[in-house]
Amino acid sequence: MLISKFRSFVTISLVSLIIFLSATVQAADKVTQDVKVAVLPFTVNAGDDLSYLKESLPELLSDRLKEAGFEVVDIEAIGRLIDEKGISSISTKNARELGLLSGASFSVYGSLNQIGDDLTLDARLVDSYGNAPGKKISVTKEGLINLLPAVDDLVDRMKMDLLRLDIIAEVDVEGTKVLDKDVVLMRLTLQKGDMLTAKSVNTALKNIYDLGYFDDVEVKVDTIPDGKKVIFAVKEKPRIQALGVRGSDAIDSEDIIEAISTKKGGVVNPKVLADDIRLIREMYRRDGYYKAKVTHEVEDAGAGVARLTFVIDEGPKLYIQNVVIDGAKQMDPDDIKDVLALKERGMFSWISNSGVLKEELLDRDAAAIQAFYQSKGFIDVKVGRPQVDIKDEGIDVVYQVWEGERYKMGNVLFKGDLIEENEKLLEVISIDQLNADNDYFDRSLLKKDVDKLTTHYNNYGYAYADVKVNIKDKPEEKIVDVVYDITKHQRVHIRRVLVEGNTVTRDNVIMREMRLADGDMFNGKKLTRSTQRLNNLGYFEKVDVSPVPTGNPEEMDLVVKVKDKPTGQISGGIGYSTYDSVYFAANIAESNLFGKGYGLSLNGAFSGKKTAFALQFKNPRVNDTDVGFGAEIYNRSEEFSTYDKKSTGGVFDFSYPIGEYSAVSWGYNAEYYVLDDIDDDASTTIKDDSGAHFLSKLIGTIARDTRDSYQNARTGTRTVFSINFAGGPIGGTDDFVKYTGEYNWWTPAFEEVVFHSKFWAGFVHKNFGGSDIPADERFELGGLSSVRGYSNEAISPLDGEGKTEGGNKAFYLNLEFKRMLSKEYGISTLAFFDAGNAWNEKEMMFSSQVREGNKPALIGLYKSVGAGLNWYSPMGPIGFMYGYGLDKVGTSGRHKFELLMGQQF
Numbered sequence: 001m002l003i004s005k006f007r008s009f010v011t012i013s014l015v016s017l018i019i020f021l022s023a024t025v026q027a028a029d030k031v032t033q034d035v036k037v038a039v040l041p042f043t044v045n046a047g048d049d050l051s052y053l054k055e056s057l058p059e060l061l062s063d064r065l066k067e068a069g070f071e072v073v074d075i076e077a078i079g080r081l082i083d084e085k086g087i088s089s090i091s092t093k094n095a096r097e098l099g100l101l102s103g104a105s106f107s108v109y110g111s112l113n114q115i116g117d118d119l120t121l122d123a124r125l126v127d128s129y130g131n132a133p134g135k136k137i138s139v140t141k142e143g144l145i146n147l148l149p150a151v152d153d154l155v156d157r158m159k160m161d162l163l164r165l166d167i168i169a170e171v172d173v174e175g176t177k178v179l180d181k182d183v184v185l186m187r188l189t190l191q192k193g194d195m196l197t198a199k200s201v202n203t204a205l206k207n208i209y210d211l212g213y214f215d216d217v218e219v220k221v222d223t224i225p226d227g228k229k230v231i232f233a234v235k236e237k238p239r240i241q242a243l244g245v246r247g248s249d250a251i252d253s254e255d256i257i258e259a260i261s262t263k264k265g266g267v268v269n270p271k272v273l274a275d276d277i278r279l280i281r282e283m284y285r286r287d288g289y290y291k292a293k294v295t296h297e298v299e300d301a302g303a304g305v306a307r308l309t310f311v312i313d314e315g316p317k318l319y320i321q322n323v324v325i326d327g328a329k330q331m332d333p334d335d336i337k338d339v340l341a342l343k344e345r346g347m348f349s350w351i352s353n354s355g356v357l358k359e360e361l362l363d364r365d366a367a368a369i370q371a372f373y374q375s376k377g378f379i380d381v382k383v384g385r386p387q388v389d390i391k392d393e394g395i396d397v398v399y400q401v402w403e404g405e406r407y408k409m410g411n412v413l414f415k416g417d418l419i420e421e422n423e424k425l426l427e428v429i430s431i432d433q434l435n436a437d438n439d440y441f442d443r444s445l446l447k448k449d450v451d452k453l454t455t456h457y458n459n460y461g462y463a464y465a466d467v468k469v470n471i472k473d474k475p476e477e478k479i480v481d482v483v484y485d486i487t488k489h490q491r492v493h494i495r496r497v498l499v500e501g502n503t504v505t506r507d508n509v510i511m512r513e514m515r516l517a518d519g520d521m522f523n524g525k526k527l528t529r530s531t532q533r534l535n536n537l538g539y540f541e542k543v544d545v546s547p548v549p550t551g552n553p554e555e556m557d558l559v560v561k562v563k564d565k566p567t568g569q570i571s572g573g574i575g576y577s578t579y580d581s582v583y584f585a586a587n588i589a590e591s592n593l594f595g596k597g598y599g600l601s602l603n604g605a606f607s608g609k610k611t612a613f614a615l616q617f618k619n620p621r622v623n624d625t626d627v628g629f630g631a632e633i634y635n636r637s638e639e640f641s642t643y644d645k646k647s648t649g650g651v652f653d654f655s656y657p658i659g660e661y662s663a664v665s666w667g668y669n670a671e672y673y674v675l676d677d678i679d680d681d682a683s684t685t686i687k688d689d690s691g692a693h694f695l696s697k698l699i700g701t702i703a704r705d706t707r708d709s710y711q712n713a714r715t716g717t718r719t720v721f722s723i724n725f726a727g728g729p730i731g732g733t734d735d736f737v738k739y740t741g742e743y744n745w746w747t748p749a750f751e752e753v754v755f756h757s758k759f760w761a762g763f764v765h766k767n768f769g770g771s772d773i774p775a776d777e778r779f780e781l782g783g784l785s786s787v788r789g790y791s792n793e794a795i796s797p798l799d800g801e802g803k804t805e806g807g808n809k810a811f812y813l814n815l816e817f818k819r820m821l822s823k824e825y826g827i828s829t830l831a832f833f834d835a836g837n838a839w840n841e842k843e844m845m846f847s848s849q850v851r852e853g854n855k856p857a858l859i860g861l862y863k864s865v866g867a868g869l870n871w872y873s874p875m876g877p878i879g880f881m882y883g884y885g886l887d888k889v890g891t892s893g894r895h896k897f898e899l900l901m902g903q904q905f
Contacts, residue, residue, distance in 0.1 A: 038098055046113070058075055107126050240267065251287065261276055357395050371444060463547060469482065496518055497511065497518055501561045501563055504595045514534075541564070598618065634651075644675070666700045669698075696726060724738040739762065760810075778807055795836060829868070
């Protein structure tokens with residue numbers, strides 16, 4: 001009742017105001033008919049080409065004044081009066097006289113001045129019955145084309161004086177408490193200097209009410225020396241003192257309050273409130289509550305404050321109970337459903353959240369159905385818009401399909417500019433295999449083949465090669481022929497390679513990674529490889545290698561745009577790993593020293609089992625040659641299962657590439673180390689090695705790496721083979737030759753999942769003059785770096801006394817599926833199967849030997865399965881790994897949890 005009365009009051013007030021102001025305007029319109037104006041000649045100060053305006057300008061001004069409702073003295077009558085009086089130039093005095101003689105209340109005269117491109121109308125409006133010199137009015141416009149708008153502006157400004165209308169001198173807002181009054185003023189079209197009209201006031205009122213913050217708006221008009229002051233007195237809606245949600249069980253009320261725009265301390269704005277209710281409904285729809293109802297309650301608490309409560313009736317959570325492929329006759333609907341993102345509710349929906357309708361995926365699934373059919377030979381298939389039927393018990397999603405005829409793959413033809421025979425081009429593409437297998441046409445292969453052919457032509461220098469596809473169906477035979485129409489255009493050479501954006505890294509460091517140089521023929525494969533090599537440096541946030549036309553169709557420039565990223569690191573902190581327990585670490589490193597690509601690092605770490613310090617330097621390209629150089633000095637102290645080792649040494653090495661993806665390296669390692677604190681139950685081999693040693697070792701390695709990315713590889717391989725030659729002719733106390741090799745393979749498995757396999761093997765034997773293989777060089781497996789699911793060094797052969805002594809040969813494999821959850825934060829998850837073992841001299845490789853009462857099956861390998869989560873955090877890698885040993889080793893448990901936090905050392 002109170003609200004109804006209030007609305008009636010506001011309506012009556014507005015209507016009264018509009019009637020009053022409308023009457024004022026109607027009166028003003030009547031006055032224009034009673035005001036008579038004499039338009040006198042204007043002086044034209046412009047070029048000869050504008051001299052015609054001397055006569056036409058007064059006529060134009062007269063016409064505009066007449067259109068505005070004024071009575072205007074005939075131009076010819078004014079001319080006769082001027083001739084009779086012998087007036088040669090117009091002044092304020094004779095303008096007033098001419099006005100009186102012609103019966104006009106006002107007369108106007110002036111000049112038109114051209115200065116450059118600007119036209120200025122200087123007019124003087126003279127009151128025939130006054131004594132004032134007249135009011136000067138000036139209007140400036142650019143260009144003759146704007147002469148008419150200038151005259152219109154002059155008339156508008158004259159109207160204020162001719163009609164003596166009220167001019168707005170000031171606009172103000174009163175009564176705001178929560179909302180800043182400047183916000184209100186910015187929404188007003190009413191400004192200082194405007195005429196006060198009913199229309200302008202009405203528009204201003206509407207704009208204020210549209211803000212939604214006010215219950216009442218009153219207009220006040222006061223007279224001040226410069227004109228009228230218009231005041232909008234507002235009454236704000238109640239301020240929200242408390243904000244709550246009632247009835248929300250499925251969604252936390254705090255999440256709802258955080259998502260909506262209405263906030264505590266604001267006012268109850270109907271427009272914002274309506275948007276918030278829609279948002280809450282959408283939140284419930286996303287969670288499967290399609291029948292949720294949202295209303296609101298406002299409780300007046302007095303003193304201009306209120307409590308706002310959103311009231312929610314959630315209703316039942318609805319799942320997709322049926323996905324219907326209506327019209328699927330030749331294809332199994334279950335096969336079609338496999339490609340859909342939206343699934344029917346299943347047994348594990350409460351875990352996977354499958355079965356929830358996500359409406360943004362409906363069109364995606366419709367396109368997926370069409371692509372599925374087209375990959376199975378249905379070239380004319382049509383899929384209608386999905387229909388969603390929300391019922392009380394669940395949701396049905398219906399896709400209407402018109403399959404059409406099914407076509408098999410026919411012939412593959414090439415036309416246009418062919419650089420090779422058809423047989424060679426067929427080796428590039430893959431769709432022709434469908435014909436060989438008498439299989440159905442697969443449209444999804446077309447784009448891949450176009451890309452392959454384009455790249456193939458790029459590799460021969462045809463940078464602008466264009467490949468088009470024509471599909472020729474033969475309805476009577478149900479066969480599809482594919483014709484690739486190739487236009488090679490001209491061969492292109494690289495005119496210049498330009499480097500941009502680098503502020504730290506020197507040009508030569510970038511240029512030496514480029515596989516294309518000035519004068520080279522364009523090659524798409526080398527262009528891709530150049531980008532890959534620059535990214536693998538790890539110096540840049542962004543790398544973009546772009547061909548740029550030069551104006552000569554046979555030449556192009558390559559612009560290498562990079563953005564340097566910080567490559568220095570100073571870190572320190574506390575880490576944790578299951579093997580080392582809590583440890584402290586510090587690291588100072590720079591991987592792009594002086595912008596020359598040098599690497600320099602100093603690091604140290606301390607834990608209950610290991611202490612390590614190292615200083616490393618690396619120059620990957622000495623004097624921009626292909627030769628790389630590295631050096632390291634270190635000091636380590638480590639506690640193993642049956643002995644401790646303290647070592648101090650140094651390494652230097654050289655490297656040299658052999659081909660694009662392969663390299664060899666060679667170096668020398670000198671180390672002084674001591675084995676002590678040997679346990680009583682240690683093997684005889686370890687006890688015999690107790691004391692000081694000097695290791696003198698030559699190292700040789702050959703590696704091939706074709707990974708697409710060093711950090712998150714999806715495709716490619718990495719193969720490494722190393723030989724360590726110690727003692728013998730190069731001296732030292734340890735005499736052995738050690739061989740290790742590994743092979744890694746990455747390939748996409750499905751969706752975002754990557755399959756990675758690693759095979760590793762090692763063998764060591766004594767060198768010339770040596771008696772035994774040093775205990776420290778024997779193989780013991782287990783832990784994160786070899787066979788996960790077993791403790792470090794847990795997998796080891798036994799000596800004749802049943803004590804672990806390490807093996808002279810070892811093998812392990814890792815098979816894992818890895819999925820990147822967040823590229824931005826470097827979070828990934830994986831599932832793995834590992835297997836491996838180590839054997840001593842008396843055992844054959846892959847033999848199943850009894851180890852502490854246990855005998856592993858499957859060619860003598862200890863096996864494990866598990867899963868893990870990795871995060872490349874700013875503090876270093878953080879990983880959690882769970883492994884289950886399928887074969888028991890000794891008395892250790894078969895469940896192994898591994899946790900790594902911080903930098904490994």
